[in-house]
Amino acid sequence: MNATDPIQKAGKIILVGFGPGAPEHMSLRARAAIAEADVVIGYATYIRLVKDLLDGKLVIRKGMTEELDRCNEAWEHARQGKIAAVISSGDIGVYGMAGPTYEVLLQAGWRPGSGIEVEVVPGATALSACAALVGAPLTHDFCSISLSDLLTPWPVIVRRLNAAAHADFVVALYNPKSGRRTGQIIEAQRILLRHRAPETPVAVVKSAYRKKQAIQLTTLAQMAESEIGMLTTVLIGNSSTFVQDGLMITPRGYANKYAGFGGQALAGEQAGRSLSLGLEGWQADVRERLAQGQHAEEIACFFDLPPEEIDAVIGNPRLPA
Template identity: 50%
Template structure:
């Protein structure tokens, strides 16, 4: 049966791409993708046919990949990060659904996971996503800006650490400043922020700042912006968002605090209520 494999390339370096992802590309008849992403895996391309195009041509790439797979070929569609995170997996499945695709009739579809931009960028600055967190894209090409604003308010109110994707572009400069203004309604100006450009690529750049000042930095579409929650702190070049162990244990010796029990739900002191 023909196969369409959606491959997450991770941040872009081959050593951070899974072996399964690399093997899928090596075994493919056709490799399709956004031109810069195809370039990231040129070392794995030999006899495979290549389908590539530029920005905003996502539908064309997906449609071409589906046509080739339905024609009986083994097709790989490469995506940056993870194929299911702001990438091609949703569009592929939506298109197949529109076409009345029946999995038992083919083509077979497989999704090979990749390291997300949030994970890759966080790894370079410590543990900023150590507790509950979310991702929000600031691109309004497919989502209305008022809806994005609503999500920023909700995430800020819930005290999530937040990773912003697509923070700036040549045509869209103000959205990240608007996000900053919203967050300052909920969090201290000193909240730590990491701006990571092109994680694990040749032009990688990592900057640490604060919620009050991070928009002064120079960054664009290839960057991710990670904003800590109310308990996040910076220590040297690391950002730490505590998981909550201090609420139950003494960190110096691991002894359980009074009123707490190991393996049980966190006991909350209500004596002052």
């Protein structure tokens, strides 16, 4: 390039999560990102949800299984000095296009600061949108697991289901069922029922905040009988979750410390301090049990923990068998 050649502007890729689909739930930054883009790339359904923002833009529609094509399209347009927006409902970093786009870019030799800027615009996830519609089921610890075995081996999914259920997480199931994948939700139900009571509350939410929104409150025992598809997210409560007056609620844990909601701490508890069975209190309890003659394996069984956790309290690391 000589001094008289025009300098091509640096391109940019914006990975835009625009929320559940309703315009009022799209962030200001998501709207601005789409507005500044020269090219908008996305699954046909996503394009349709933001069609009012696409006048004058090159729009590239891709199918459900063409995720890598979307990444490569964004890369090519950015290399030409354009601003390419890859759009997705929910949060584009949660089961979305952010991960594969970064993988494609890194494989192509791109690095942060190399000229083409990449920005991720977060959005409200399907998980949080569905939770908002049914009450407050995510107020305590939760996890999300995709039942899609298109890219993840089923034994990996089974391990995750077992671990989450055993640990008493509220569980959100993404991609629970499709026209060809009908058995995965049945298997998930079977695994969860090994750890959860049949009456455990379940919310089945389809197309949250979209025209065909549908909400079903059911139980773990009857979950698989609900109308479930690819546009559905399934929220499965933990051992404390309850349904009252049509609201699915998971307590935050105040009952472990306070008598009612008047702020009076229970005996042995202090406001603003760890629970009596917080880390230090639990370690002291373990030492006291050991001093009383209980075996590490017995204590581990009582707390439903691996024996290695008890060994760690007494500074006696257990050698692998």
